[in-house]
Amino acid sequence: MLVNILINTCFYLPGPEIKVTEGSDVTLPCNIAGNIESKRFMWKKDGQKEVYVFDSGLYSGQSLTGQSDQFKGRVSHFSGELKNGNASIKIRNTKVTGLRVPHGLS
Known part of the structure; x- marks a missing residue:
């Protein structure tokens, strides 16, 4: 009998509050150790x-x-930074919107 096991690593990265003028662009930083090109990560608003x-x-x-x-x-x-762990x-x-963002990596 074969059993598939999926292991997810989920974490929340509370960072400093980022203030931005409405209508402008913003980068929300997240860095993880290692190459994440073959990983899954997500950003969510309010979970x-x-x-x-x-x-x-x-x-x-x-x-x-x-x-x-x-x-x-x-x-x-x-995309060019995934190999350096940049999510x-x-x-x-x-x-x-008052965006607060949890992150997940699996």
Whole structure:
């Protein structure tokens, strides 16, 4: 009998509050040790709304669905930096939302 085991590492990174002028772009930083090109990480608003997901080369807006409408077409990751553990995202044209973001890596 074969048993599949999926291990997820979830964590919350409370960082300093980032203030940004509405309508401008902002980078939300997140750095993890090691190469994360074959990993999955996600950013969520209030633990519910999906801001952005990266999963082994697939990502929100490209192949993955489920991203909250309020973030569609406005969020990207730094693809050239994944090998360095950079899971930061850039949000363009920010809106007033009070974004607090938990992260997960698996």
